[in-house]
Amino acid sequence: MLVQQEVPNWLLQRAFLTPNRVALKMGEREITFSSLHTQVLQMAGRLSTLGIQKGTKVGLLSHNSIEMIEVIHAIKYLGGVTVLLNTRLTANEIAWQLQDANTEFLVTDSTFSTSLHIVINIPVFSFDTLYDIQPDENVRIQEEFNLMDIDTIMYTSGTTGKPKGVIQTYGNHYWSSIGSALNLGIHQDDCWLACVPFFHVSGLSILMKSVIYGMKVIVQEQFDHIKVNRAIMEENVTMISVVSTMLTQMVDHLERFHFRYPASLRCVLLGGGPAPKVLLEKGKEYNIPVFQTYGMTETASQIVTLAPEDSLNKLGSAGKPLFHSQIKIIENGEEQPAMKAGEIVVKGPTVTYGYLNQPEATQSSIKEGWLHTGDIGYVDDEGFLFVLDRRKDLIISGGENIYPAEIEGVLLSHPKITEAGVVGILDEKWGQVPVAFVVGVELTSQEVEAYCKAQLAKYKVPKQIYFVSSLPRNATNKLQRHKLQELVKIDKG
Amino acid sequence: MLVQQEVPNWLLQRAFLTPNRVALKMGEREITFSSLHTQVLQMAGRLSTLGIQKGTKVGLLSHNSIEMIEVIHAIKYLGGVTVLLNTRLTANEIAWQLQDANTEFLVTDSTFSTSLHIVINIPVFSFDTLYDIQPDENVRIQEEFNLMDIDTIMYTSGTTGKPKGVIQTYGNHYWSSIGSALNLGIHQDDCWLACVPFFHVSGLSILMKSVIYGMKVIVQEQFDHIKVNRAIMEENVTMISVVSTMLTQMVDHLERFHFRYPASLRCVLLGGGPAPKVLLEKGKEYNIPVFQTYGMTETASQIVTLAPEDSLNKLGSAGKPLFHSQIKIIENGEEQPAMKAGEIVVKGPTVTYGYLNQPEATQSSIKEGWLHTGDIGYVDDEGFLFVLDRRKDLIISGGENIYPAEIEGVLLSHPKITEAGVVGILDEKWGQVPVAFVVGVELTSQEVEAYCKAQLAKYKVPKQIYFVSSLPRNATNKLQRHKLQELVKIDKG
Structure with missing residues (x-):
């Protein structure tokens, strides 16, 4: 018997299955899955010319853009590992993460390339310089992804000082997409607005869903509540991921101009820590389908989310685990009954294998498959999670x-x-x-x-x-x- | 690193996540996921009292009913293996399959129990007699399913005479549900009409989808075109699985009474061999969302299905593979180019590990993960499969x-x-x-x-x-x- 751990290369399969669907839209530019695949294949050829191959770690530092998405997929086509860097970091912070991850190349958008060269001792390529490279004509791409292979690395800060590189496998991202689909559903006309950065897992997970579901994504370079509201009103957005500060601005703007979101907006996925009650109540008042969610880099985005039928009657709860996941509340090593607060520990196929080069931190965080999040919360008597406090001192x-x-x-x-x-x-x-x-x-x-x-x-x-x-x-x-x-x-x- | 091969017990998790959703409806009787779980737990206790445990093979011979579904889930709760028997078989045919599968018990609905005792030398229990058994209070249920474990066995005839038992794992059924979801989508108001028998994979797969998606299923004891059409017209059916002869009767009935299906019916999944062109054309004329599909017991139901956008413009094609699957056309050991006919071979996580106790038949059918179906077809230049002939002489x-x-x-x-x-x-x-x-x-x-x-x-x-x-x-x-x-x-x- 074989363990099923290989799935077809997501974009490659998607471009074959539904070539003519729109994959991405940014500004006036639209690109189908078929065209995206063609572009990515070219990009993979260029990266291959540089020497990027299976296992090569490539830093990626970019604001949201179609070029960034092409590079993300192209690195997967080659089996490389993408180290996603927060664009707000200083050059020194970036240099530290690149070195910690043993990154061999850095790819950036044009806003970064010059200033970084000084502190970074690996080759840096802006998208523009990449496009000048002759694609390797003999490039061999991964036709299948092994779900156990490392796909991406994202750094997350910790209580112990220096950031830690979270290992995310193809399987982590894959099961995250499937788990979310089993909760939120998949509609043929779905369109997810991506206004959160792709270097965070909240943004990257939208791109994974796009190719796995065959779903259109509207890409915005960064969050701007006016642009977001305009897209929701005019572009048939059905899903969007936000954090509280973003939603607050969006709702204030709604209020000021006395308008309402169209009914086609079916899910506002609200992550990034406990949401202010007043915001949730305002959401309810405005009929906004807010789904509170709980997740982190170590769980490849959401692991607990409200179900559609509970989004309005369980205000303040982050919901129940996604289909493949489990949660427990632990205090002094003991599982707590309903309504008793303690540390939230989670398990499931989206949980990271651990932190890069940090066996001790990994061992102290992940025990028998259970990730000890350090966050504090309780579950009510129906099993709904209420997050009281994010990680100690976070x-x-x-x-x-x-x-x-x-x-x-x-x-x-x-x-x-x-x-x-x-x-x-x-x-x-x-x-x-x-x-x-x-x-x-x-x-x-x-x-x-x-x-x-x-x-x-x-x-x-x-x-x-x-x-x-x-x-x-x-x-x-x-x-x-x-x-x-x-x-x-x-x-x- | 761990291979992800365990998922939570489907019904158990579903009853926890969305307890109040309707799981099943048969006639006037409705049952939620929460109640279904309670019933199944009781039934698992009774089966445990009989001695059924992990690995026990249990024959199941029944027309579609809620009791049958309870037994199907209860056997999973215990880790037993369900051998699903075609109700149209003779007592001798049933006895042969039970023996071939090493079945220890047979569970039947009340229409069978008496006549079978004569030829069958294992204990036979009708649902009624099961309900009289005191449930084992210490029953231990499988809280997680190992995707590699055997879940069900279904017999399929072959070119070599006696039927062969097809091994279906939890993983086969699981990936089938997910693959279908990635093609057909999941809507919160989905309701699948089950008028095909659960002893066939076309029927059983609906039950797996029900608990994995959290979807309502309307159960009908057997196909009756009038009852089917009434359910579609009056009960917000969104999906239905049929074969050509069934659809023909349904459409004739539609025609006779000059009515049309409501727009909420979003998928008529048409399996069971190449469909007559005239039927597909009639479907188009009546705006029926017919999705031709191709699959078999060995692929845990559909493995190739049309996508929504192609259902009307690729009339006659069975579509493209589901997301995790692949197809090839082989003739004389060589893969054929587009438009050239040959044997259809398929690969993916829904493909059976093989035939029970038949290593030779298994080896000659499954080579390097590719199942040689014996069916004849070709793919067009866009990759759409056209099935010309089912297995030789079938x-x-x-x-x-x-x-x-x-x-x-x-x-x-x-x-x-x-x-x-x-x-x-x-x-x-x-x-x-x-x-x-x-x-x-x-x-x-x-x-x-x-x-x-x-x-x-x-x-x-x-x-x-x-x-x-x-x-x-x-x-x-x-x-x-x-x-x-x-x-x-x-x-x-």
Whole structure:
């Protein structure tokens, strides 16, 4: 008996099965699955000329674009591994991730290529330079994908400082698409609006669904609530993925102009942390089909999502697991009964095999197939998950995850800073923003900020620097971040 | 790394995820997934009391009913293997299949239990007697299904005489459901009308889809074109599986009463051999969304199906493979180019691992994952399959497969018959019916017919017996069935 672990190359099969369906639309440009395949085959030839082959790790740093999608598929055609990089990172952060992942090439869109060359010691190609390369005519493409092979790597910050590379297999992405289909359904006229970045799994998973389902995707370079609302009103968008800050802007805009979304919009998939109740209620008031969802890079996007029939009557819940997945609530090693809070642990075929080059972090996170998320929540007596708190100390700012430890590490690397503590504070626009407490001499806020800006993506730079004489610590000298929160409140008061 | 080969127990997970959706409707009786699970759990307890456990083979002989569905799921809950028996078989044919499969128990509906006891030497339980059994309170159910485990066995006739038991795994059924979903989509209001028998894979696959998709199924005991049309008109049926003879009766009825199907009927899945062109054209005229499909017991139902956008413009084609599957046309060991006919060979995760206890038949049919179907067809230059002829000499009568070799075997077992040859002839109602040519002395048609009736399901009994002095054979003494066809024409002429 054979284990079924190979499926046809998704885009290749899709282009064969439904060649004339529109795969992508960006601005006025539309491209069918058949044309996309032709373009990707050319691109695969070019990448092959460069020496990219099975197993080669290729960094990809780009805003959403059709060229970016071509490169994503082309790397799959060759069996390479795509390391997806957050465009908001600094050159140093990018260099670190590229090196950690043993990346051999970096492909970027035209906005990046020049500044990066300085700190990066691997070949960098912009899309433009790629198009000048003569495609390898003898390129051999993967006609089948092995579901156990590594497809992509995405970095996620952790409580221990430096980001960790999450390994995502073809199987992780595949089962994610299927699990979502079994929950949300597949309609022939479905059209998913992609306004979240493809370097995040929330965006990338839309592209996987597109080729697996044969579904049209409208691509937007980045989130702009006016453009998003226009697409929903005018382009028969049926599905969209957003985070709370995005949905808030969209709904405010709706409200201001007294319009309503058309009934063809059948799913607004809302991820990125617990949603404000007021937003969910406004969604209900405006008849917006909001589906709260819970997922992370380590689960190849959603693993828990509300079902259509529960989207309005289970406000505040992230739903039940997707068909192939399971959740448990654990406290002190014991599974908790309904209504008791604890750590959310999840299992299923979308869960990562682990972190790149980090056997210890992998072992401490994934035990017997169960991923210990570090997030806190409970399930009600019908099995619906309510997420109370994302990972301990995690700051979620406009859908981006920020770990205090990473910022503290940067602060402590400054010669004049002896102690540092970072916490998130509520922010009307971004949900949360980081602020820092530092112990140091002969320093100004401006200096600290400039120092951070040079090393951290802008969204990670503390919005406020508090100088203190010491930081609150417990008996074992561990930083007590909740006490810092209180200091902020005093300051605001 | 682990291979993903376990998925949650389908019904158990479905009852947890969407407990209140209607799972089944038969007559006025409706049952939700939650209630179905409760019933199945009870039934699993009863079967456990009988000693049924992981790996136990259980024969199931029943017309379509909710009780039958409960038993099908209950056997899965215990990890047993269901041997599905055609209700039209004779007691001797059933006894042979039960023995060949090493079946330990037989479960039947009330119409069978008495007559069968005589020839069957294993315990037989009717549903009624099962309900009297005290459920095992300590029953342990399979919370996860291993996709590689054997789930069901269905017998299919072959060119070599006795029927062969086709092994169907959980994975075969699972991937079949997913593959179909990726082609036909999943809508929240989907409702599949099951008027084909569950002992055939065309029927059973509907039940698998029901629990995997969370979809309502309307169960009818057997096909009755009036009841089918009434359900389509009045019960929001969106999908139905039929064979040509059934669709012909449905359309005739439509025509007679000048009505049309509602637009909510989105897919009429038409299997069971090449469809008459006139029927497809009539379907088009009546705006019936007919999707021709190609599949067999060995592929766990459809493996090639038209896509929605092609259902009207590729009349006569069975379509393209489902997402995970592939087809090739082979002639003399060589893959054929477009438009060249040859044997249809198929590959994919729905293809059986082989025939029970028949390593030779398995090896000669399945080579490197490719199933050699014996059916003849070609693909056009866009990759659409056109089936020209089902397996060599196969007779398809009202959707049932009949192999001449099996009937010839019975005829030759008669002491007064020395040679026998069987072919199919066209029949207005059934598509085809079998007729026999025999060489024998002191015999009447009535005697031969009665002899066949005692040993063969009614649909396999030759509709006409021709007595001849010899049968046409080639140089190596092989029966030339095509010459028998000519003899029939002469007789009719």
